Amino acid sequence: MANYIAIVHKEAKSDFGVSFPDFPGCITAGQNIDETKDMAQDALILHIQGMLEDGEQLPFPSKLEDIMADPDYSDATAYLVVSVPEARPRTVRVNITMPEMTLKQIDAAAKKRGMSRSSFLVHAAQNALQTASPNNSA
Numbered sequence: 054m055a056n057y058i059a060i061v062h063k064e065a066k067s068d069f070g071v072s073f074p075d076f077p078g079c080i081t082a083g084q085n086i087d088e089t090k091d092m093a094q095d096a097l098i099l100h101i102q103g104m105l106e107d108g109e110q111l112p113f114p115s116k117l118e119d120i121m122a123d124p125d126y127s128d129a130t131a132y133l134v135v136s137v138p139e140a141r142p143r144t145v146r147v148n149i150t151m152p153e154m155t156l157k158q159i160d161a162a163a164k165k166r167g168m169s170r171s172s173f174l175v176h177a178a179q180n181a182l183q184t185a186s187p188n189n190s191a
Contacts, residue, residue, distance in 0.1 A: 056134050056135070058115060058117055058134060059073055060129045068083060068089075069088075071089055071093045071096070073097060073135075074120050075112045075114060076112070079096055081093055081095070089133075097137055101137055102144075103171050103172020103176075107172075117134075159173060159174065
């Protein structure tokens with residue numbers, strides 16, 4: 054299991070924001086610290102899945118001491134250690150058909166979030182599946 058450091062930021066009247074020095078563009082937020090920790094793990098796992106699907110190499114985890122010494126993170130409210138399984142899930146390449154404009158919108162939304170197209174689509178599909186799950190009804 055690999056452990057990565059998450060930087061937590063909190064300003065008055067805002068949620069807890071999270072970023073990962075080892076994964077630029079991987080960000081999330083939570084209303085309280087417990088939700089923030091869960092969201093951080095979910096975001097990092099999805100980001101890593103997208104990287105693996107795109108054939109990208111995962112970075113070696115930075116040391117906490119190095120991150121704490123970096124002036125870019127001097128305003129951190131807290132640091133979280135986020136563990137992710139090292140097992141690489143089996144990914145499958147798929148071929149889908151969609152309107153060109155929809156694809157352009159997906160690419161723009163993915164870029165805005167610092168995600169790959171694959172990562173964005175996986176994240177969107179997982180959110181849709183979770184919302185549709187009978188276990189998530191109120």
